[in-house]
Amino acid sequence: xxxxxxxxxxxYIKEGQARRVRQLKAKHIxxxxxxxxxxxNPVIAKYMELKQRYGDDLGxxxxxxxxxxxxxxxxxxxxxxxxFVHGMIVQLPLEKLDMSVLDLIPLEKDVDGLRGENDTAxxxxxxxLLNGYNIELPGKKIAIVGHGKxxxxxLERMWKASGYDVTVYDKGSDLNELVNYDIVVSATGVxxxxxxxxxxxxxxxxxxxxxxxxxxxxxxxxETVREERDDLIVTPRVGxxxxxxxxxxxxxVLRACEKKYN
Numbered sequence: 001x002x003x004x005x006x007x008x009x010x011x012y013i014k015e016g017q018a019r020r021v022r023q024l025k026a027k028h029i030x031x032x033x034x035x036x037x038x039x040x041n042p043v044i045a046k047y048m049e050l051k052q053r054y055g056d057d058l059g060x061x062x063x064x065x066x067x068x069x070x071x072x073x074x075x076x077x078x079x080x081x082x083x084f085v086h087g088m089i090v091q092l093p094l095e096k097l098d099m100s101v102l103d104l105i106p107l108e109k110d111v112d113g114l115r116g117e118n119d120t121a122x123x124x125x126x127x128x129l130l131n132g133y134n135i136e137l138p139g140k141k142i143a144i145v146g147h148g149k150x151x152x153x154x155l156e157r158m159w160k161a162s163g164y165d166v167t168v169y170d171k172g173s174d175l176n177e178l179v180n181y182d183i184v185v186s187a188t189g190v191x192x193x194x195x196x197x198x199x200x201x202x203x204x205x206x207x208x209x210x211x212x213x214x215x216x217x218x219x220x221x222x223e224t225v226r227e228e229r230d231d232l233i234v235t236p237r238v239g240x241x242x243x244x245x246x247x248x249x250x251x252x253v254l255r256a257c258e259k260k261y262n
Contacts, residue, residue: 001226002233003205006125006244009132013247014057019255021059024261032061033111033250033258034079036101037091038068043212044091054246060253076104086260087111088252092150108259110254116149121252123154125244126185126206129235135183135204137164143181144231145169145194145220151187151208186220193220196228205234208241 024031033055035048048064055062065075079085088105089112102114108230113120130137142159146152147170169175178184178198186194187208199205209220219237226234235241 001230003240004129004133004204004233004235005239006129006235006241006247007239009129010243010247013128013244013251014054016256017247017250018058020258024257025059026166026193027261029257029261030059030061030084031087031253032063032085033087033089033253034085035062035064035089035091036066036067036099038066039093041093041095043217044093048091049247051129051249054250058250061252067097067101069096070247072101073104075144076101077175080104080106080109085109086257087249089249090114104250108256111249113154113252113257114149116153118252119158120150120154121249122151122187122208123158124242124246124248124251125241126151126155126208127158128208128248129241129244130183133220133233135233137162137183140165140177140182142166142183143169143178143179143185144172145175145178145186146188146209148187151185188220190220191218192222194225195222196225199225199229199232202231202233206241 021031035051037044037048052062067075079088086109088109090102105115107115107117110118137159142164144156144166146151147168152168156166156168175198179200181200183204184199185206185208189209189211191211191213205221207219207221211218
């Protein structure tokens with residue numbers, strides 16, 4: 001089985017990003033990302049730690065700010081107005097606040113794309129992952145399972161704008177029809193949703209679903225598929241889309257910073 005391993009691509013991307021950061025710092029410009037969150041959830045803490053580490057490696061400043069119902073609006077507006085902050089993200093899921101806080105992020109600082117008007121980091125990561133393994137999208141039948149604002153909806157928009165043959169499967173859809181598709185991207189957060197018999201011979205499967213069961217992160221692809229199907233090209237259990245998503249987040253921070261000063 002061939003794997004679509006995002007970790008293998010990140011090193012090359014990171015080198016180019018670090019070079020761009022050095023060029024900005026030579027002009028006395030330091031890119032900055034603010035991560036806003038409202039929970040001590042250990043899964044959230046892990047995601048923030050990964051972003052902090054990536055930013056440190058590049059030399060991009062990363063600041064984490066805790067929100068609550070009393071200070072959320074003031075802190076969001078402060079970061080939105082700060083000229084030295086180039087990107088803002090709200091770390092999901094929120095536990096005490098509602099999604100309306102996303103509307104306080106200026107579009108030019110919406111590096112995660114969660115306001116729905118910019119490409120999301122995860123959608124970009126999936127696109128770069130397939131391109132990085134020289135998987136041609138034109139002429140392929142593509143299915144997207146799940147139509148959430150983080151993956152399914154922006155990926156559909158991105159690929160349809162490029163003229164690709166994309167069909168979206170959401171709640172209530174007959175997933176047995178997936179056997180007719182060359183490429184399947186699933187991002188529902190329903191563990192084990194995609195079974196072996198749903199995928200055609202030599203299909204390409206990108207598992208972008210994430211859910212926690214008993215403290216263990218699981219994807220949409222059933223655990224047995226990787227053992228049963230040697231013909232598939234599939235993302236690994238760990239290190240598929242995730243590492244590239246972080247890389248794409250910082251790509252957007254860099255682009256926002258470069259756009260501001262160029």
